[in-house]
Amino acid sequence: MASEAPSIDALIAYVRAIFGEGFIPLHRPVFEGAEKDYLVDCVDSNFVSSVGARVTEFEKRVADFVGARHAVATVNGTAALHAALVVAGVEPGDEVLAQALTFVATCNAVAYTGAEPVFVDVDEDTLGLSPEAVRRYLEAHAEVGEGGACINRSTGRRIAACLPMHTFGHPARVAELVAVCDEYGIPVVEDAAESLGSWVGERHTGTFGRLGTLSFNGNKVITTGGGGMIVTDDDDLAARARHLTTTAKAPHGYEFFHDELGFNYRLPNLNAALGVAQMERLPDILAAKREVARRYAEFFEGRREAFLTERAGTTANYWLNAVQLASRAERDALLEYTNQREVMTRPIWRLMTELPMYQHCQHDGLANARWLEERIVNLPSSVPAGWLG
Ligand SMILES: Cc1ncc(COP(=O)(O)O)c(C=O)c1O
16 A cells, blocks of 8 residues: 555545545535525425426426436436336346446345346446346347247246446446347336436437436435436336326326325425526536546546546546556555545445345356456545536
8 A cells, every 4th residue: 555655645636636625525416506596485385395396397307408208206216216117017026137336226126126136247348237248148048938028048037127327427338238138128227327417429328228217316416405317208108107106196186096006206396496406507517527527537647547438429427437446455545545534435336246135146247347346446526616606
């Protein structure tokens, strides 16, 4: 660690030049727009809960921004993902292809449906689910049954969905994933929780699959405190998502009739008011985050650590900047040294296959995911104070 300290000191000085003195968190929200005004309006109107104009307005803004026909707001990204999987047709006893290198919510949403994740490897450059690995897995294990269902020969269970995640806002090879899954009749649901403002070409992440989901948790690019969104171009899926996330209540002026088991997942108006104000600043926030990433790229140019940059043909939102260290030892040295000096850094997540509830799940060896797990570190990535003007 001692021999690494001089270069880590240089990094700390560089980070402090961007973010200033004192404790530097990984990601803090910025409220420099109409947030307070909209919240006060909301309180004054008495519409603070799940009925209110701000929810619809927030949905419309997000749908327009990502270029989806529909957006359905939910209480958080996990709820969005859970409902989206149900809407996509995932049922108890099914299997869902997912990456092991992800935040636990991705897999928890699968487990909430009663299905089980099957872990397939990621691409080394995107950190997202690999279309080649998915193809290899399906060629080795899957067959399309008579009714069109894709069956895992080794378990006899249906592979009901594929769930890529756009890690830290870097778009996965999602068009290629959809193409592979189409051959097997498997719907793709995208976990775009981290990738608001990330595109593949001109198309926003989350709009390639049958449904996509976003998160507006406090640590995301923009926040509603807690919140999520389901996006889709499919009218029927959108209607069902809206129905399921609002307790499956049949529309009626005063009668209560719920026609199936629904969820109380609707985003409150109070949170949506925050969301509308945040959406107004989103282009500026994204521009500021790009500039932070550009500066990191400049710092790491020519150094042995590799800064993660957007893949050609894609736009990343650089939600969390990430750097790849040469070894686990170097990673640990960086984490220890920076965190001791109030510069927050964080290792990428432990693989899902290491968590007690997913240890038993099938996987394909996860060679890239294991390699990356030992080496990737997130760096402070907030919009620096004063940058938005
Ligand atoms: C990849 C991923 N999926 C799902 C979620 C869940 O979102 P939420 O925290 O809004 O439930 C998050 C973030 O928190 C995430 O990073």
